[in-house]
Amino acid sequence: MKTSLPLDVSLLEQVISLAVLAGEAIMPFYRKVGELSVDTKADCSPVTEADRAADRLLQRQLPLLLDLPVLSEETEVPSYKQRASWTDYWLVDPLDGTREFLSGSGEFTVNIALISHGCPVLGVVYVPVSGVGYGGLVGGGAFRYESGSLCSINVRTMVERKDNGEPLTLVASRRHGGERASLLGEALSVYFGRAEVKPVGSSLKHCLVAEGKADLCAHFWPTSEWDTAAGQAIVEAAGGLLVDTTFQPLRYNSKPSLLNPSFYVIADRDFDWRRWLPLTGEFLE
Numbered sequence: 001m002k003t004s005l006p007l008d009v010s011l012l013e014q015v016i017s018l019a020v021l022a023g024e025a026i027m028p029f030y031r032k033v034g035e036l037s038v039d040t041k042a043d044c045s046p047v048t049e050a051d052r053a054a055d056r057l058l059q060r061q062l063p064l065l066l067d068l069p070v071l072s073e074e075t076e077v078p079s080y081k082q083r084a085s086w087t088d089y090w091l092v093d094p095l096d097g098t099r100e101f102l103s104g105s106g107e108f109t110v111n112i113a114l115i116s117h118g119c120p121v122l123g124v125v126y127v128p129v130s131g132v133g134y135g136g137l138v139g140g141g142a143f144r145y146e147s148g149s150l151c152s153i154n155v156r157t158m159v160e161r162k163d164n165g166e167p168l169t170l171v172a173s174r175r176h177g178g179e180r181a182s183l184l185g186e187a188l189s190v191y192f193g194r195a196e197v198k199p200v201g202s203s204l205k206h207c208l209v210a211e212g213k214a215d216l217c218a219h220f221w222p223t224s225e226w227d228t229a230a231g232q233a234i235v236e237a238a239g240g241l242l243v244d245t246t247f248q249p250l251r252y253n254s255k256p257s258l259l260n261p262s263f264y265v266i267a268d269r270d271f272d273w274r275r276w277l278p279l280t281g282e283f284l285e
């Protein structure tokens with residue numbers, strides 16, 4: 001379905017600027033992370049004042065760019081009846097990877113996506129600790145942001161990977177479903193000679209695929225729609241895919257639950273991954 005939103009690089013740059021501001025709201029808390037009080041949400045995941053500070057900023061600023069509803073991990077989710085009428089909306093995880101934030105690993109991100117007709121059409125993932133960001137306009141290119149400038153990024157093909165002598169690189173959650181990702185890595189190494197499994201927190205996983213540093217991400221643990229939407233836009237804009245285990249792209253706001261199924265992020269969309277990947281995605285550890 002064609003969107004009527006004014007999608008261009010200027011909008012993407014403005015969203016990146018907001019993600020940078022959200023990062024600036026988070027960083028003072030990160031510098032004194034040992035002193036932060038941590039609350040636990042219904043899904044047992046942690047939340048802190050840093051998540052809430054970034055959320056407040058994005059709730060205020062995003063509608064000034066495009067006056068649309070904002071659905072966020074840190075704000076009460078409207079009923080499905082109410083949400084179902086939305087054609088376009090902002091979908092936000094103000095601090096993705098809160099466990100990584102608390103551990104001090106730096107692998108946490110600000111995720112902002114624009115959804116139109118159930119599909120991510122624009123996405124930004126920003127890493128406050130490094131100051132590096134990623135942006136994607138589906139059909140309009142993907143970019144890496146650093147020190148105020150953007151450069152184009154693309155996924156790598158399996159042939160490019162092989163020609164460069166790189167092992168097949170699989171990224172997976174640092175904390176969830178690790179056993180299953182390791183087994184998949186072992187199985188793939190039988191076919192591809194060498195396969196490395198890299199544990200990475202948050203949506204950085206998707207960005208490593210988008211910028212040609214990884215070939216695959218396998219996520220066999222529940223996530224919510226705000227965890228994947230921005231990364232999906234970036235990966236698709238860079239030429240890749242984010243699909244469920246039947247190889248259908250993830251859709252958004254299409255059911256009462258906001259939980260995603262298991263998914264794969266795929267760099268080379270023309271490679272016959274169906275031959276090599278498990279086609280069931282039960283959330284097994």
Ligand SMILES: Nc1ncnc2c1ncn2[C@@H]1O[C@H](COP(=O)(O)O)[C@@H](OP(=O)(O)O)[C@H]1O
Nearest residue numbers: 043045095096097098099173201202222223224
């Ligand atoms: N049981 C569960 N249900 C829903 N989402 C879950 C979950 N366990 C983990 N997640 C999501 O997975 C994200 C972390 O993914 P990863 O392990 O790949 O880094 C968390 O993001 P937050 O840190 O934003 O809460 C959280 O939203």
Ligand SMILES: [Mg+2]
Nearest residue numbers: 093096097227
């Ligand atoms: Mg998250």
